[in-house]
Amino acid sequence: MPPDQWNAVALDSQIRASSSNPVIVNDYAVALWRSASGQVNAWEDRCPHRGMRLSLGFVEGEQLRCIYHGWGYAPDGQCRQIPAHPDLTPPKTICARRHAVERRYGLIWTNLADDPQAALPDLGADEGWVAVRSIFLTGGVQEARKAVAGDLAEWDGTVSDGDVVTLEMPDGTRLAAAFQPVDAGSTGVHFVARGPAATAEGRHGLARQVVQLRNRIENN
Amino acid sequence: MTATTDPVARNEWIACGWLGQIRPGASHDTMVLGQPIRITRKAGDGYRIAEIGEDGAEGRELPVQTRYTCIFTTLGEPSRPLPEIAEFDEPDRIVVGCGNVGVNTSPYRLVENFLDMAHFSFIHVDTLGATDKTEVLAYRTEHRKDVDEIWAVDCTFFQPAASKAVKGGQMTRYQYRVMSPFSVMLYKNISEDSDRNDAICVFIQPLTETRCLAYMPMAIVDNENTAADIADFQQSIFLQDRVILENQRPALLPLDPTYELPTRADASSIAFRRWLKAMDIRFGIYEKQAA
Numbered sequence: 287m288p289p290d291q292w293n294a295v296a297l298d299s300q301i302r303a304s305s306s307n308p309v310i311v312n313d314y315a316v317a318l319w320r321s322a323s324g325q326v327n328a329w330e331d332r333c334p335h336r337g338m339r340l341s342l343g344f345v346e347g348e349q350l351r352c353i354y355h356g357w358g359y360a361p362d363g364q365c366r367q368i369p370a371h372p373d374l375t376p377p378k379t380i381c382a383r384r385h386a387v388e389r390r391y392g393l394i395w396t397n398l399a400d401d402p403q404a405a406l407p408d409l410g411a412d413e414g415w416v417a418v419r420s421i422f423l424t425g426g427v428q429e430a431r432k433a434v435a436g437d438l439a440e441w442d443g444t445v446s447d448g449d450v451v452t453l454e455m456p457d458g459t460r461l462a463a464a465f466q467p468v469d470a471g472s473t474g475v476h477f478v479a480r481g482p483a484a485t486a487e488g489r490h491g492l493a494r495q496v497v498q499l500r501n502r503i504e505n506n
Numbered sequence: 507m508t509a510t511t512d513p514v515a516r517n518e519w520i521a522c523g524w525l526g527q528i529r530p531g532a533s534h535d536t537m538v539l540g541q542p543i544r545i546t547r548k549a550g551d552g553y554r555i556a557e558i559g560e561d562g563a564e565g566r567e568l569p570v571q572t573r574y575t576c577i578f579t580t581l582g583e584p585s586r587p588l589p590e591i592a593e594f595d596e597p598d599r600i601v602v603g604c605g606n607v608g609v610n611t612s613p614y615r616l617v618e619n620f621l622d623m624a625h626f627s628f629i630h631v632d633t634l635g636a637t638d639k640t641e642v643l644a645y646r647t648e649h650r651k652d653v654d655e656i657w658a659v660d661c662t663f664f665q666p667a668a669s670k671a672v673k674g675g676q677m678t679r680y681q682y683r684v685m686s687p688f689s690v691m692l693y694k695n696i697s698e699d700s701d702r703n704d705a706i707c708v709f710i711q712p713l714t715e716t717r718c719l720a721y722m723p724m725a726i727v728d729n730e731n732t733a734a735d736i737a738d739f740q741q742s743i744f745l746q747d748r749v750i751l752e753n754q755r756p757a758l759l760p761l762d763p764t765y766e767l768p769t770r771a772d773a774s775s776i777a778f779r780r781w782l783k784a785m786d787i788r789f790g791i792y793e794k795q796a797a
């Protein structure tokens with residue numbers, strides 16, 4: 287049973303409209319796709335027809351189409367079209383496996399539990415968060431969290447450790463690092479920021495600092 | 507992996523090389539069903555195949571047959587002979603061998619892909635299928651008990667460029683034939699006024715449960731194109747399939763009919779899976795983890 291826990295899996299701005307993307311959480315493959323109108327979905331990366339990875343599919347309007355035989359799935363997971371039989375109404379049983387998904391703080395979060403009860407990490411108001419940068423670190427999530435918190439402690443400001451590690455900078459900017467456990471040997475870290483430095487230009491400066499952080503950690 | 511203990515898989519003939527691959531006097535190491543083997547071409551034209559032991563030395567000698575441009579062996583005692591494919595003996599046909607192509611999936615995913623018309627309009631756009639003509643018309647499947655083969659007959663599909671020999675779109679007629687869990691072929695009727703079919707085979711060498719080599723011998727009716735042109739065409743089609751095949755999850759074939767959900771166009775796959783289940787083959791089959 288997957289744990290009832292929310293994991294950040296991407297920066298919201300990384301997942302473009304009308305795209306399907308592969309994402310791995312705790313060794314489990316997810317297709318993260320966004321419809322033309324902007325709705326985000328996190329599904330098992332496996333077509334119910336014959337197992338094709340849905341992250342290689344293509345988005346057409348509000349449907350995700352599998353690349354192998356073109357079956358089309360609506361955001362509720364139901365198969366709506368089977369091109370081999372244009373007149374057939376697909377049976378209800380043909381349904382992609384969906385997972386809970388949320389957009390908050392400039393991040394996309396998913397919870398793989400069958401019946402998620404856990405709350406999303408609380409970073410205060412949802413407005414004003416901007417994407418900074420995603421990095422991947424070698425090692426499991428505990429290790430990565432410790433390394434990131436350790437490095438941020440050397441920056442100017444105050445670090446708070448938790449599911450999400452945050453740094454309060456002297457100018458009032460908040461930098462947040464949210465973690466994606468990929469597998470035992472790899473962790474994704476998604477950085478977002480809010481406050482005075484979280485502008486179009488300021489963002490790039492922060493992104494550069496995050497890349498330096500990664501280099502310091504990986505070269506250690 | 508170590509050699510499979512599955513007696514059903516061990517008792518099949520399996521392609522393990524193509525004629526011309528090994529120089530006289532030379533040998534080639536490969537694997538079937540997880541068992542390392544060494545194929546040696548004798549001074550004349552014969553082949554010798556032996557298992558390779560843990561110590562790297564040659565062990566038990568294995569049976570050999572050469573046919574349809576391929577070398578075949580078996581780890582057990584075959585319950586069925588190599589299939590009869592008469593088209594390869596017709597003197598006016600072009601027989602093309604094509605070497606082999608590696609594909610990281612189970613042998614049965616390869617067979618199912620070969621049996622499948624519904625993917626033509628998505629994966630082989632402008633050759634075997636057109637994006638606006640996706641319908642798969644009803645066809646029949648048969649389990650021919652006398653030879654223990656699965657057939658799909660009366661298949662038709664609209665094709666913009668069905669082969670190297672045809673120009674322009676047409677309804678192509680197909681028959682499919684699964685001769686063993688590791689070999690499949692099709693008869694493809696391209697010319698309206700002819701009863702002569704192109705015969706295209708796929709013989710699969712499972713190195714392990716999820717790594718295969720595919721051999722594609724063909725006996726083609728074509729007065730215009732060279733064997734090399736025909737091989738190029740098939741090769742380009744096959745490379746499009748490989749991308750798909752290596753991205754199916756799981757790579758092993760699930761036989762539980764609720765795990766992957768077929769539609770009418772999948773009648774041949776349904777028949778194939780039932781047949782595999784009935785023969786109780788274990789090699790390369792996905793056993794769903796208890797939830």
Ligand code: FES
Pocket residue numbers: 333334335336337338352353354355356357
């Ligand atoms: S595997 Fe997805 S439509 Fe066939």
Ligand SMILES: [Fe+2]
Pocket residue numbers: 619620625629630743747
């Ligand atoms: Fe194909």
